[in-house]
Amino acid sequence: MKTNESQSSPSDEQLVKAAKKGDMVAFEELVARHRDKIYARAFSMMRNEDEAVDLSQEAWVKSWQRLKQFQGESSFGTWMTRIVINLCLDQLRRRKRQRTESIEEMSEESGGVERQMPVVTVNPTERLERGELRKKIDQALGQLSHEHRTVLILHEFEEMEYKEIAKTMDCSIGTVMSRLFYARRKMAVLLASLKTEETK
């Protein structure tokens, strides 16, 4: 039997409309609905719980301040995700400026490493349960540099096109393509090695 709750609960659009007029209760409901997704995106990019919590909080504060600019061209969730992605990218850029790049990153950026990797001919994730697969993918993502992880997240999870990724990451489409290529090839190798380790 259907309850009245689902019918009476306001949609995101209605909550946004109320929040734009200054209704904090409506905004709190939006936060409650989307907070896990926003935190998860921040965590996937930063790989650090405290930073992810802080950045998702900052994203919510920004969204309240910029709510009037939200015209509803995308869903509220997508708009919020873009805010947190931009904050994460800013943070990663600041961090990168503060430290010298590791040798690994330098060799990745110079290109060509991915072309020496042998092609993984078997599907390493075949017959894995969804939970297990998620765990392995998360492990493998954690081993990528932030540039490669970000490009993969934006393409695979946010379903952005090359052009949109280039704009978000402030780089050329060519850079997006080569980073994505490297990230995928490395993911394939990492997933294959994780499977091998397990069977030992």
Place this chain on the structure above:
Amino acid sequence: MNNDNFELKLQAYVDGELSAREAAAVRERLSNDTAGQSLVAELRNTNAALTGSETELKLPESREFFWSKVQREIERQERAVAAAPKINWIEWVRHHLVSVGGAALLTCLLAVMLLHGGGTGPLGEMEMASDEMGTYTYRDQQAKMTMVWFYDKSDDSEFTEPAAIASMDPE
């Protein structure tokens, strides 16, 4: 097309980023390229593994606690904005533009003097058009400066206050 570019093209093909014509060309080349076919299979496997496989995470703070932090920060920033001194535009214009206006006026004056100087120097000679006005001049050789006093010939007084510095010699 070299091999590196073809690999990136294969990826774009897998991602549906190629035009119909380019995709057809890639398909044709792939039909005789086993290494390319293996690479396409690997890219597709990786994509399939990633699709819908993102770890579902929950924010490690309660709804009330997280919201209280967000709300406090919103209120703190709003208070900071309200407390920030507002710019008095009239005051700002008076303070900044009056001096700029003065400089612009001086520049215009100099430009007019240069234009009407007749090419005799950077600050050429000036002529008095009126017969009713008289002038006294004083030349300071050390300062390389000439001072000019204007006075009304009809007036009893010999001259009035110094009116203008007519010219300065170029170096």
